[in-house]
Amino acid sequence: MRKAILKTERNTNILLSLKKLDYLTRSQLQVLHNLGGERNAQKVLKELSPYVECFRDGENVYYLNAAGRSIVGGKPRAKTLQARHFIMRNSLYIAFGQPETWKSETRLKVNKQVSVVADAIFYDEEGTLNIVEVDHTQTMAKNAKKLEKYTKLLELGVFKSSPRFIWITMTEYRRKKIKELSAGMHSHVFTAAEFN
Known part of the structure; x- marks a missing residue:
């Protein structure tokens, strides 16, 4: 039971990060949520596939789909070249220690x-x-x-x-x-x- 609760909490926190930061790469999600190695991160993110969309831009880039937004809210997003702008901004968010006032x-x-x-x-x-x-x-x-x-x-x-x-x-x-x-x-x- 405890394991299921922790898994649900982790998944919800990942969705909340996508709500706050719009687009995140797999490696950024690994850092933000301590997902361990690449294989574990891919496994966790695959479990979230009903709630997120993904496209390749050097590595996988994730954003909330309609089902994910129904859980945590957020603005509709789509695959776009503008995603790199968000990813660059999010690199600074991570580098500066994920400021609460961001x-x-x-x-x-x-x-x-x-x-x-x-x-x-x-x-x-x-x-x-x-x-x-x-x-x-x-x-x-x-x-x-x-x-x-x-x-x-x-x-x-x-x-x-x-x-x-x-x-x-x-x-x-x-x-x-x-x-x-x-x-x-x-x-x-x-x-x-x-x-x-």
């Missing part, structure tokens, strides 16, 4: 002056606001425009203290460009390769 797709705004949607925000142990930005297929012009909006928010004194900007991008070249664009801001820029 909120995805958060709008920061000052009415009629400036509005920007951060890919995610969270507060660290010191209470510092961390703003996460994912540069997957974005043009540098769009990144520059987004940074202008953040600069405007800083100038308007929206933040109690200076936030830390955390970027994840695809290449070393793009990392260099983002560092140039965000000069003068408290920022860290990672490449996706650092998390794989």
Whole structure:
């Protein structure tokens, strides 16, 4: 009986992670839920097949289907190239210790002056606001425009203290460009390769 309860709890927690983070790779689910080796992880995820959909993008990528959403809620998702954007964001979520304060797709705004949607925000142990930005297929012009909006928010004194900007991008070249664009801001820029 206890084993069945633990299994149900583990499966529900996996579904809740998919609700919160939208798309997760097998390896990300292994880390988040201590699923052990690849064979065990595949076995566990196969048991969840009535509640999740899966597609290949280097490795299996999972998201909730209608049956899974009926159990834990969540937004409808589909197989999409945009999934890589979510997977990159989720790499940061895992790397920063799965912050409890993590909120995805958060709008920061000052009415009629400036509005920007951060890919995610969270507060660290010191209470510092961390703003996460994912540069997957974005043009540098769009990144520059987004940074202008953040600069405007800083100038308007929206933040109690200076936030830390955390970027994840695809290449070393793009990392260099983002560092140039965000000069003068408290920022860290990672490449996706650092998390794989």
